[in-house]
Amino acid sequence: MTPRAGLDTDAVVATAAGLADAHGLDAVSLTRLARELGVRPPSLYAHVAGLPDLRARLAARGAAELADALRSAAAGRARGDALHAVAAAYRRYALAHPGTYQALQRAPDLEGGQAGAALVDVVLAVLRGYGLRGHRAIHGARAVRAALHGFVLLETREGFGLPLTVEESYRRLVAILDRGLSAA
Amino acid sequence: MTPRAGLDTDAVVATAAGLADAHGLDAVSLTRLARELGVRPPSLYAHVAGLPDLRARLAARGAAELADALRSAAAGRARGDALHAVAAAYRRYALAHPGTYQALQRAPDLEGGQAGAALVDVVLAVLRGYGLRGHRAIHGARAVRAALHGFVLLETREGFGLPLTVEESYRRLVAILDRGLSAA
DNA sequence: TCGATCCTCCTATAGTGATTAGGTTTTGTC
DNA sequence: GACAAAACCTAATCACTATAGGAGGATCGA
Numbered sequence: 001m002t003p004r005a006g007l008d009t010d011a012v013v014a015t016a017a018g019l020a021d022a023h024g025l026d027a028v029s030l031t032r033l034a035r036e037l038g039v040r041p042p043s044l045y046a047h048v049a050g051l052p053d054l055r056a057r058l059a060a061r062g063a064a065e066l067a068d069a070l071r072s073a074a075a076g077r078a079r080g081d082a083l084h085a086v087a088a089a090y091r092r093y094a095l096a097h098p099g100t101y102q103a104l105q106r107a108p109d110l111e112g113g114q115a116g117a118a119l120v121d122v123v124l125a126v127l128r129g130y131g132l133r134g135h136r137a138i139h140g141a142r143a144v145r146a147a148l149h150g151f152v153l154l155e156t157r158e159g160f161g162l163p164l165t166v167e168e169s170y171r172r173l174v175a176i177l178d179r180g181l182s183a184a
Numbered sequence: 185m186t187p188r189a190g191l192d193t194d195a196v197v198a199t200a201a202g203l204a205d206a207h208g209l210d211a212v213s214l215t216r217l218a219r220e221l222g223v224r225p226p227s228l229y230a231h232v233a234g235l236p237d238l239r240a241r242l243a244a245r246g247a248a249e250l251a252d253a254l255r256s257a258a259a260g261r262a263r264g265d266a267l268h269a270v271a272a273a274y275r276r277y278a279l280a281h282p283g284t285y286q287a288l289q290r291a292p293d294l295e296g297g298q299a300g301a302a303l304v305d306v307v308l309a310v311l312r313g314y315g316l317r318g319h320r321a322i323h324g325a326r327a328v329r330a331a332l333h334g335f336v337l338l339e340t341r342e343g344f345g346l347p348l349t350v351e352e353s354y355r356r357l358v359a360i361l362d363r364g365l366s367a368a
Numbered sequence: 369t370c371g372a373t374c375c376t377c378c379t380a381t382a383g384t385g386a387t388t389a390g391g392t393t394t395t396g397t398c
Numbered sequence: 399g400a401c402a403a404a405a406c407c408t409a410a411t412c413a414c415t416a417t418a419g420g421a422g423g424a425t426c427g428a
């Protein structure tokens with residue numbers, strides 16, 4: 001008689017991602033998510049282990065998607081070309097999926113998991129184009145991640161109060177990184 | 185008879201800051217804060233307007249402290265010297281007050297308030313030493329803030345899985361910024 | 369010193385969200 | 399069709415935010 005929603009973990013996480021991107025990560029409560037899915041809150045426990053687990057899955061999903069986007073952007077390019085493409089893809093993803101990106105932030109060690117490592121690998125691959133290996137590559141990767149992450153965060157959170165094109169600021173930041181990596 | 189805690193808004197916010205720095209921002213609940221202060225949760229409403237207000241005050245307090253620290257670091261220095269000093273002070277503050285720094289992040293528009301503007305001003309002052317004014321200074325300030333913010337965030341949140349000195353990575357990041365700003 | 373008043377803190381209470389326990393019905397398989 | 403697994407539900411608990419309204423200590427003028 002009852003239609004049954006026919007959920008599984010992926011569907012739950014996907015809906016949560018939509019909710020997060022549309023209304024912010026804080027809007028993702030089990031109660032609201034359940035309502036969205038036409039189900040009672042306790043039913044969600046059949047698919048996720050609880051709110052922390054849901055958030056972790058959201059982050060893992062986002063890291064995987066982001067890594068994919070970066071990989072695609074880097075494909076077939078090198079050096080500054082690759083760096084600009086990867087940077088653009090990074091920002092594009094974060095702006096298109098603000099809630100998911102937010103979830104990515106709050107993932108403490110989980111970022112250090114599978115998908116997180118994939119993210120680092122893409123950056124390292126780009127740096128190899130600059131001739132950077134070993135220690136130097138790692139320092140470079142940290143710098144690149146920090147810069148992109150920080151910029152996107154400031155943009156999405158605080159919004160850069162001043163009326164000056166954000167695109168241009170980003171382009172210049174990436175140019176600075178390019179110059180710095182070339183010199184290193 | 186009753187000893188009375190003798191609280192005021194500053195004391196409440198200060199204790200909240202201690203709690204946040206010691207156990208993370210999420211540990212700062214009115215219930216726990218009240219327990220910490222030897223008081224019942226409703227009593228806190230005499231000093232702060234609620235949890236959002238408390239968080240906002242935490243952020244404002246942090247922004248003011250951070251701006252002070254940066255101003256001190258910049259005093260009497262110029263260019264790369266000033267940049268390195270400010271960057272070091274920035275990271276030092278964030279590491280010493282992780283919970284407060286976390287609160288700073290979550291403050292949406294409040295960062296754009298008094299204390300937030302002071303923060304930007306310090307960076308702009310440093311950039312003036314590089315001969316940057318107007319648009320170029322703003323782009324530069326965004327780059328610097330993004331890089332420092334992003335680095336500190338990655339360090340405190342995810343911890344840079346790899347076993348390679350974080351200090352050295354930071355130093356190199358700042359060096360990249362220095363080079364980039366000099367060229368701009 | 370006496371008292372009016374303010375302010376701090378309290379109890380009581382409501383409401384929301386996460387989570388667990390334990391049962392019931394649908395779905396898939398033989 | 400019957401059995402087993404799994405999806406969902408109701409009921410209940412607990413932690414936390416928040417409001418309402420009251421009691422008592424502190425302060426200041428007389």
